Amino acid sequence: MINWLKYKRIYFVVSGTLAVLSIFALVVWGLKPGIDFTGGTLVEVDSKEAIAVFEENNINIQAVQETGERVLIKTDFIDQEQAQLVRSQIASVAATIERFETVGPTLGKELLNKTLTAAIIAVLGILLYIAWAFKNLRYGLAAVVALLHDTLILAGIFAVLGKYMAVEVDALFVTALLTTMSFSVHDTVVVFNRIRENKEDQRSMDVTDIANNALTETMVRSINNSLTIMFMLLAMILLGGETIRWFMVALLAGTILGTYSSPFMAVPVLIQLLKRKQA
Amino acid sequence: MQRRSFSIWLIFIITLLSLAIALPDRYNLKFSRWGLDIDQVIGSPEININLGKVSIHKDFRTSLGLDLAGGSHLVFEAALDEIDAKDRERALEGARNIIERRVNYFGISEAQVQTSKSQDSSRIIVELPGVEDVDNAVALIGKTAQLKFREAPEGTPEAEATLPASLYGPYTIDSGISGINLDRAEVQFDQQSGEPVVGITFDEEGADLFAKATKRNINRQLAIFLDDQIVSAPVVNEAIAGGKAQISGGFSVDAAKQLTTQLNAGALPVGIKLIQQRNIGPTLGQVAIDRSILAGAVGLLMVAFFMIGFYGQMGMIAVVALVIYGLISFAVFKAIPVTLTLSGIAGFMLSIGMAVDANILIFERMREEMRSGLPWQQAMEVGFGRAWDSIRDANVATLLTTFVLFNPLDWQFLPRFGLIRGFALTLAIGVIIGLFTGVFVTRSLMRAFYRSKK
Numbered sequence: 001m002i003n004w005l006k007y008k009r010i011y012f013v014v015s016g017t018l019a020v021l022s023i024f025a026l027v028v029w030g031l032k033p034g035i036d037f038t039g040g041t042l043v044e045v046d047s048k049e050a051i052a053v054f055e056e057n058n059i060n061i062q063a064v065q066e067t068g069e070r071v072l073i074k075t076d077f078i079d080q081e082q083a084q085l086v087r088s089q090i091a092s093v094a095a096t097i098e099r100f101e102t103v104g105p106t107l108g109k110e111l112l113n114k115t116l117t118a119a120i121i122a123v124l125g126i127l128l129y130i131a132w133a134f135k136n137l138r139y140g141l142a143a144v145v146a147l148l149h150d151t152l153i154l155a156g157i158f159a160v161l162g163k164y165m166a167v168e169v170d171a172l173f174v175t176a177l178l179t180t181m182s183f184s185v186h187d188t189v190v191v192f193n194r195i196r197e198n199k200e201d202q203r204s205m206d207v208t209d210i211a212n213n214a215l216t217e218t219m220v221r222s223i224n225n226s227l228t229i230m231f232m233l234l235a236m237i238l239l240g241g242e243t244i245r246w247f248m249v250a251l252l253a254g255t256i257l258g259t260y261s262s263p264f265m266a267v268p269v270l271i272q273l274l275k276r277k278q279a
Numbered sequence: 280m281q282r283r284s285f286s287i288w289l290i291f292i293i294t295l296l297s298l299a300i301a302l303p304d305r306y307n308l309k310f311s312r313w314g315l316d317i318d319q320v321i322g323s324p325e326i327n328i329n330l331g332k333v334s335i336h337k338d339f340r341t342s343l344g345l346d347l348a349g350g351s352h353l354v355f356e357a358a359l360d361e362i363d364a365k366d367r368e369r370a371l372e373g374a375r376n377i378i379e380r381r382v383n384y385f386g387i388s389e390a391q392v393q394t395s396k397s398q399d400s401s402r403i404i405v406e407l408p409g410v411e412d413v414d415n416a417v418a419l420i421g422k423t424a425q426l427k428f429r430e431a432p433e434g435t436p437e438a439e440a441t442l443p444a445s446l447y448g449p450y451t452i453d454s455g456i457s458g459i460n461l462d463r464a465e466v467q468f469d470q471q472s473g474e475p476v477v478g479i480t481f482d483e484e485g486a487d488l489f490a491k492a493t494k495r496n497i498n499r500q501l502a503i504f505l506d507d508q509i510v511s512a513p514v515v516n517e518a519i520a521g522g523k524a525q526i527s528g529g530f531s532v533d534a535a536k537q538l539t540t541q542l543n544a545g546a547l548p549v550g551i552k553l554i555q556q557r558n559i560g561p562t563l564g565q566v567a568i569d570r571s572i573l574a575g576a577v578g579l580l581m582v583a584f585f586m587i588g589f590y591g592q593m594g595m596i597a598v599v600a601l602v603i604y605g606l607i608s609f610a611v612f613k614a615i616p617v618t619l620t621l622s623g624i625a626g627f628m629l630s631i632g633m634a635v636d637a638n639i640l641i642f643e644r645m646r647e648e649m650r651s652g653l654p655w656q657q658a659m660e661v662g663f664g665r666a667w668d669s670i671r672d673a674n675v676a677t678l679l680t681t682f683v684l685f686n687p688l689d690w691q692f693l694p695r696f697g698l699i700r701g702f703a704l705t706l707a708i709g710v711i712i713g714l715f716t717g718v719f720v721t722r723s724l725m726r727a728f729y730r731s732k733k
Contacts, residue, residue: 008445062652080417080556084417096562097560098562099558100558101555102555102556118683122684125680125683126680133672133675153542171698171699174699175622175625175684175698178680179629181680181708182676182679182680182681183629184635185673185680189672189673190595190673193668193672197665217647218643221640221643224547225635226634228632228639229629229633229635231578231581232582232628232629232631233578235578236571236625238574239573240571243346244567244622244625249462
């Protein structure tokens with residue numbers, strides 16, 4: 001048995017620092033919303049000449065990004081008449097349009113609101129399910145603390161990426177965020193199950209020792225499981241398409257966070273909660 | 280013992296079935312070796328069953344989303360506030376049906392037209408896989424196509440058939456004939472000028488109204504309006520019975536075809552406006568598919584190496600279970616069918632990771648029980664039993680999240696975003712199949728084939 005919980009202060013300091021930095025990044029820089037949220041137009045073409053077309057039509061270009069042979073142009077929202085005009089003009093400068101998306105501004109706001117609702121419902125559902133499965137609200141609370149910790153830091157990472165690498169968050173990022181939540185819980189549940197099982201087997205033992213045992217027993221599984229997921233995600237990041245690269249990065253960061261938070265966040269919190277009950 | 284060999288057979292049959300369904304849609308198998316010449320197209324089977332009156336037809340095709348196959352995703356907003364509250368539901372549904380009829384003009388088999396409601400707006404979502412001429416599609420779908428015949432009061436001087444100053448200009452009288460009275464429209468060519476025109480045939484009531492209107496207006500103009508824009512205002516020479524008329528407005532052949540389609544499909548009961556479009560070119564999608572397949576293969580190989588390296592013989596069995604898992608999942612995707620999108624593929628990849636997790640949990644548990652002195656047969660059974668609790672709870676938590684993301688009950692306060700839905704659906708299917716292969720398949724295979732040296 002390794003005395004994992006002896007260092008719980010260190011875990012709390014590490015997590016606390018990361019959380020504070022994330023809040024700082026989110027408040028100061030914020031996330032860089034993509035057209036899914038703000039509304040706008042996104043065009044992917046194979047020639048830079050297309051940029052001039054937008055300039056000639058007095059369409060405000062927000063960003064231009066070059067990816068190999070292609071150019072990604074992001075502008076304000078344009079209506080169908082303008083879109084039609086722009087498309088025919090781009091075609092006349094012999095550029096192939098690979099992608100052309102416009103999102104109306106109201107649609108973006110709606111997505112944001114609904115996503116938040118979805119996230120809150122998912123968190124509540126998870127809290128209730130775990131509280132019910134373990135017949136103890138404390139398990140649910142500890143799992144949700146770890147989950148919020150992961151989500152917060154993941155958002156913080158993307159605030160930093162947005163600031164320094166102009167990475168935008170889109171609907172896929174939201175998916176990654178929600179997946180991180182469910183993965184985080186997935187991982188936490190396994191450790192919690194072990195704690196519960198050990199508690200039943202060794203009633204006389206101190207909770208901290210029980211938790212230390214459970215952590216030792218599940219650590220290999222936890223790391224191995226994360227490794228297999230990380231293999232898949234790394235392959236997708238390195239070999240998969242441009243479009244989903246940042247989505248995969250978000251999932252990878254989420255996986256690492258979820259793996260870290262189960263033993264080093266959820267369990268220490270749970271033990272604190274369980275001890276308070278005893279005192 | 281008999282039950283065990285039964286499980287193996289069951290797994291074998293399921294795997295074979297899945298393999299048959301998961302085969303590429305059409306694949307030309309062609310090689311010459313060992314003196315054999317093989318040239319045959321293999322593909323997933325089609326089911327054609329005829330039992331008296333009941334006939335079942337099912338073919339299994341991979342259905343790819345717009346981001347992979349290329350195509351257009353269009354979202355229109357319906358201006359329902361122009362309509363009485365009680366008629367809104369019907370107007371929206373009517374508009375959807377008419378748009379569907381118009382879309383059929385493109386001859387796309389997998390085009391989809393759906394309505395979607397959100398707090399204060401109603402939308403019609405049109406998915407057109409493979410369509411490249413978006414502008415044409417938007418023009419065809421988005422026009423209301425309200426046809427009207429209007430008359431000018433007696434004594435009005437003949438006017439040019441251009442846009443009138445006020446809405447209907449001199450044509451202040453509604454003749455009572457509209458698109459509703461249409462039986463059908465078709466593209467014709469004017470016999471004198473040879474230019475394309477739209478020939479229309481009225482239904483009985485329309486023919487009657489038209490005969491009366493032409494009789495009233497001999498030597499005067501009868502103006503044809505489309506969506507309150509004048510198309511033409513021909514002078515009536517004589518009363519026309521028989522219910523046939525011609526709309527000529529300097530159309531190109533394409534424009535005439537488009538108008539014909541719109542008139543045949545009927546006018547939209549409500550105006551619609553395009554608020555979102557996503558158009559993906561076909562090459563971009565192909566690149567994405569190729570890359571995802573490559574990435575998936577490399578990722579799977581890494582997982583396989585890792586599992587075999589870490590768990591040896593047990594790992595081998597897990598990899599076999601994983602292959603079976605992949606086959607069943609893909610077969611299910613084709614059978615439902617699930618439209619595969621990039622985010623859907625991502626969901627599937629993640630579910631692979633979770634499927635492997637079930638095996639890792641079980642193997643770790645087994646090793647533990649063996650360390651505590653149990654012989655491997657017992658350790659195996661105990662390991663499966665004890666790991667099950669964790670596997671179940673963890674997977675239920677994941678399924679809970681996918682449920683919220685997929686929003687199967689169409690709750691308005693939750694997102695119904697295709698991208699997110701695709702992800703949630705494949706992840707959920709993957710998790711469920713992963714439970715089956717990770718626990719049942721692995722256990723049966725272990726019982727049948729695993730022999731520990733210890």
